[in-house]
Structures are given as C-alpha cells and as structure tokens.
Amino acid sequence: MSDVLTTWGLLAAASKLTIYVASFLAVGTLLFRLGLPRAGDEVANALRPLAIIATLVAIAATLFRVSVQAGRLMDDWAGMINPDIILISLEGPLGQSTYVRLGGLALVLLAALFRPVRAPATLFGAIMVAASFALTGHATREPQWLLGGLITFHLLAVAYWFGALAPLYRLTSFDGGASHAAEIADRFGRQASVIVPMLILAGGTFAYVLLGGIEPLWASVYGRVLIGKLVLVSIVLGIAALNKWRFVPALALDADLAAARFRRSLRYETGVFLLIFTATAFLTTSFTVPVS
Amino acid sequence: MKKSIVALAAVLLAATPAMAHSEMNMTEPADGTTLNVVPETIALKFTAPARVMKVEMLHTNGTASHTMTVDIPTFGMVDEISLTPDFMGAGRYDVNWRALGEDGHVMTGSFSFTVEGE
Numbered sequence: 001m002s003d004v005l006t007t008w009g010l011l012a013a014a015s016k017l018t019i020y021v022a023s024f025l026a027v028g029t030l031l032f033r034l035g036l037p038r039a040g041d042e043v044a045n046a047l048r049p050l051a052i053i054a055t056l057v058a059i060a061a062t063l064f065r066v067s068v069q070a071g072r073l074m075d076d077w078a079g080m081i082n083p084d085i086i087l088i089s090l091e092g093p094l095g096q097s098t099y100v101r102l103g104g105l106a107l108v109l110l111a112a113l114f115r116p117v118r119a120p121a122t123l124f125g126a127i128m129v130a131a132s133f134a135l136t137g138h139a140t141r142e143p144q145w146l147l148g149g150l151i152t153f154h155l156l157a158v159a160y161w162f163g164a165l166a167p168l169y170r171l172t173s174f175d176g177g178a179s180h181a182a183e184i185a186d187r188f189g190r191q192a193s194v195i196v197p198m199l200i201l202a203g204g205t206f207a208y209v210l211l212g213g214i215e216p217l218w219a220s221v222y223g224r225v226l227i228g229k230l231v232l233v234s235i236v237l238g239i240a241a242l243n244k245w246r247f248v249p250a251l252a253l254d255a256d257l258a259a260a261r262f263r264r265s266l267r268y269e270t271g272v273f274l275l276i277f278t279a280t281a282f283l284t285t286s287f288t289v290p291v292s
Numbered sequence: 293m294k295k296s297i298v299a300l301a302a303v304l305l306a307a308t309p310a311m312a313h314s315e316m317n318m319t320e321p322a323d324g325t326t327l328n329v330v331p332e333t334i335a336l337k338f339t340a341p342a343r344v345m346k347v348e349m350l351h352t353n354g355t356a357s358h359t360m361t362v363d364i365p366t367f368g369m370v371d372e373i374s375l376t377p378d379f380m381g382a383g384r385y386d387v388n389w390r391a392l393g394e395d396g397h398v399m400t401g402s403f404s405f406t407v408e409g410e
Binding site for chain 1: 345367398
C-alpha cells in the first residue's frame with residue numbers, strides 16, 4: 001500500500017522531482033559543453049551560473065529527501081530532524097544512493113568552477129550522479145547488475161538530452177546567431193539520433209525486466225502510470241522530431257520567426273520533460289512494482 | 293500541455309483506490325477477522341525483509357475510541373514481527389503500520405479485527 005496522495009507522498013515525490021531536474025540540468029549542461037565544444041565558450045560561460053545553482057539545488061534536495069524519508073517513516077514532522085530516524089533512513093539503499101549522488105554532485109561543482117579539471121570531473125561526476133539513482137528503489141531488484149546498468153545509461157542519456165535544451169535556447173538568443181545555433185542544433189540532432197534510440201531501448205528493457213513481461217503494464221497500477229509516462233515520452237519524441245526536421249532547417253535558412261518558433265518548441269519540450277520527471281518521481285517514491 | 297497535466301493527475305488519482313497490494317504477506321489476526329477473545333499478540337509478516345518503524349492501533353467500542361502507539365521491539369530488518377499492544381477488551385481494532393523496505397521504499401498498510409464477547 002502507498003501514501004501517494006498524502007503530504008508525505010507528495011513531499012517525497014516533490015523532493016525527487018527537484019533532484020531529477022536540478023541534477024540533470026547541472027550534469028547535462030556540462031556534458032553538452034564536452035559533447036559539443038563547437039557551441040563555444042560564450043554559451044558555456046553564460047550557462048555556468050545555471051550549472052552551479054542547479055548543482056547546489058540538487059545537493060540541498062538530496063539532503064531534504066533524506067529528511068522527508070525520516071518524517072514519512074514516522075508520519076511525524078519531528079521525524080524529519082530526529083537524528084536516530086535519519087540514521088536509520090541512511091542505512092541501506094537510500095544512504096548509498098545519497099552518498100554517491102553527493103560525491104557526484106561535488107565533482108560536477110568542481111567541473112563548473114575549475115576549468116583544468118572540467119572534463120574528468122564532468123565525466124566521473126555525471127556517471128556517479130546517474131548511478132546513484134540505480135542504488136535505491138526498483139533498480140535494486142535482481143538482476144541488479146542489469147537493471148542498475150540500464151538505468152545508469154538511461155539517465156546519462158536523459159541528462160545529456162535535457163541539459164542540451166538550455167544551451168540550444170541560449171544560442172538562438174545571441175544576436176546574429178541563427179546559423180551557428182542551427183549548426184549546433186543539427187549536430188545535436190545527429191547525436192540524438194544515436195543516443196535516443198539507445199535511451200529508449202535501455203528504458204524499455206528496464207521496464208520489461210522489472211515487470212517480467214508486458215501484461216503488468218495494464219494489469220497493475222505501476223504499469224498504468226508507466227503507460228502515462230510512455231505517452232509523455234512519445235510527445236517529447238514528436239517535439240524533438242519537429243525540431244530536427246522543421247524548426248532547425250528553418251533556423252539554418254534564417255527564415256522569418258524561425259528562432260522564435262524553435263525557442264517556443266524548446267519550451268514545450270522542457271515542459272513535457274518536467275511532466276515525465278514528475279511521473280517518474282511518483283513512480284519511484286510511492287508505487288510498488290507488481291510481483292512477477 | 294494542460295491536457296497532459298490533467299491526464300497525469302487523473303492517472304495518479306485513479307491509482308489510489310487500487311493500491312491495496314503491498315509487500316505485506318499476511319497479518320495475525322487476519323484483516324477483517326472477528327475473535328471471541330483479545331489476541332495475545334499481533335503480527336506482521338512481509339514477503340521481503342523490512343524495518344517496522346511505527347505501529348498505531350485505534351480501539352473503538354461504541355462511541356468511545358482510543359489511539360495508542362504500539363511498542364516495537366526492534367528496528368532491524370525482519371520478515372516477521374510480533375507485537376504486544378495493550379488491548380482494551382471488546383471492540384474494533386484498526387492497526388496502521390509503517391515500514392522501510394529493503395529497497396529503501398517506505399511501505400504503509402493497515403488491517404482491522406473485531407473482538408466480541410469480552
């Protein structure tokens with residue numbers, strides 16, 4: 001049974017959602033810098049404060065998540081600051097996940113602050129942050145090595161995709177930057193045409209192994225919420241396809257309103273991503289995977 | 293966008309009544325049981341190890357009701373835990389529990405039983 005629509009269920013989902021958004025934003029903007037260096041220093045420097053703030057928010061949300069877990073366990077606000085209950089909350093999967101994520105976010109912060117260590121700190125930080133989500137919850141089920149590996153790769157790809165939206169948006173805002181933005185967006189689109197199918201394959205395999213088949217998709221509450229998430233994923237794929245085949249080519253030709261339309265599309269894409277993260281936050285904090 | 297938000301909310305709201313399945317295997321007394329005498333203990337049995345963190349029991353007899361927090365002998369991981377609350381004679385007992393699953397998820401659940409003839 002779950003307390004999904006109680007204060008604790010909503011607080012747990014809200015803290016997880018904040019962790020997702022802030023972590024992926026921080027990791028993604030730095031990965032974008034590594035993956036598409038031709039985007040230039042101007043956009044990277046413009047987004048540096050965003051990466052730093054997102055990292056700090058992710059750290060705070062990760063700590064708050066532990067406090068919420070303690071309060072939820074005792075169904076009591078006092079539980080949130082009870083050291084004994086917080087220590088019990090940190091024993092086991094949530095603690096491991098918290099420590100690894102905080103370590104990863106510390107590296108991400110180093111990457112954002114110090115140029116000489118940027119590349120290795122970004123890579124190791126990103127992997128640690130993504131892997132931290134595999135250390136708690138449904139990914140800890142057997143076969144853990146497979147589920148953990150799939151979810152780590154899946155989240156790295158999600159972070160790269162989500163983290164690219166802000167730099168792409170910013171690129172189109174620079175004066176006379178339409179052709180440069182189009183070139184970078186085109187390169188990103190070519191990368192995405194490889195990364196996104198792998199991302200979907202990893203997510204689909206994860207869900208299939210976790211549920212033990214197709215039938216639990218409609219025969220369980222977890223499965224039905226997952227279907228809702230898949231509908232949202234199909235919408236974001238549709239928006240990405242429109243970007244690749246319609247808005248980016250228009251941007252390359254510097255057509256009228258092309259930049260404004262591309263930015264509007266990126267805003268919609270960001271909005272649907274937030275809905276996907278919301279559905280995932282509820283799935284991973286309050287829903288029990290059916291026993292296969 | 294608004295339609296997506298409404299759809300997501302609808303899925304979550306529709307999900308709540310159906311969430312009768314937990315990782316609880318069974319309880320003693322079983323949910324809905326009617327007994328002639330108060331039991332000596334109540335027990336929670338899980339399909340996978342869990343830390344039982346909080347158990348509350350509401351006793352109702354006629355218009356009188358009383359809620360008590362049940363002492364938990366261990367916060368360690370257990371497959372089964374036996375508890376000895378202070379029973380208050382005949383009436384209905386509603387037991388609510390909270391536990392931490394081995395995957396780090398919080399589990400909640402409840403069961404009830406009635407004692408007649410005390």
